[in-house]
Amino acid sequence: MESTSGGAVPATASPPEARNIEAPPPSSPVVSAPQAEGSSQPPSRYESQKRRDWNTFLQYLRNHKPPLTLARCSGAHVIEFLKYLDQFGKTKVHVTGCPHFGHPNPPSPCVCPLKQAWGSLDALIGRLRAAYEENGGRPESNPFGARAVRIYLREVREGQAKARGIPYEKKKRKRTTMVSAVSGSGSGAAAASGSGGNGAGDDTSAAAAVASVSTAPPNVTTTSTAG
Structure with missing residues (x-):
């Protein structure tokens, strides 16, 4: 009886233990x-x-x-590209003879052309300048960082500020004086956060405008460039 009971216990106990050990490994790769x-x-x-x-x-x-x-591209070609993008713009820029020149909220529509906003072009140049160097271009030969491009963007900003009645420079001076006047106080932090909100809004509008430019059909590019 001892031999039968002793032999029966190990024979029935070992197979379940072996099955339980082999079960977990298939779940680890999953x-x-x-x-x-x-x-x-x-x-x-x-x-x-x-x-x-x-x-x-x-x-x-x-x-x-x-x-x-791309190797022969210069700042002048970049400016040509920015002017080409004006045909996809959605910002009304009043000409000098328009009665709405200098008014941020004109009461009636006019026939002045639509162009790319300065914020859109400035953000676009920043992205292209980074992409040029990421794709193997040298910083010293980056056409998007050329002095002529910076001058053109400044002229666009000043021209649109006068035509649309948006004093970019005055806004910057106000923010600077506010931060310096209340530096070290709690109101200074509030002023800084307010200025950051305005910047975020400009970036959002610029990204939305340039996104529509990037989806322009190829045939339009050929026609515009030839003209």
């Missing part, structure tokens, strides 16, 4: 697979917009007449 997939995150909105802007500029160079390569 857990590690989603972690590998989740490590690659999609690009941010800024990176996606920068890529679209860069592809749009390269397409503009391919359709340029005469053909233009």
Whole structure:
């Protein structure tokens, strides 16, 4: 009886233990697979917009007449590109002879042209300047950082400020004096946060305007450049 009871217990106990040990391993690869997939995150909105802007500029160079390569691109060509983008603009810029010249809220419509807002162009140049160097370009030969481009953007800003009645310079002076007057107090922090909100609004409107530019059809580029 002892031999039968002793032999029966180990024979029936070992198989269930072996099955329980072999069960967990198949579940471990299933857990590690989603972690590998989740490590690659999609690009941010800024990176996606920068890529679209860069592809749009390269397409503009391919359709340029005469053909233009990136190595031969200069600040003058960048300014031509910015002027070309005005046809996709949505900002009313009053001419000198318009009765609404200098009025931020005109009471009636006019026939003045629509152009790209200065904030849109300034944000676009910033993204293209970064994309140029990320794609192997040298900082010293970056056409988007040329002095002529900076002068052009400043002229656009000043011209649109007069035509639309938006004193960019006066707003900057007010924010500077407010922060210096209340530095070290709690109201200074509130003033700083208020100025940051205005900047965020400008960036949002600029990104929305340039996003519509990046989706322009290729055939429009060829027609505009030839003219």
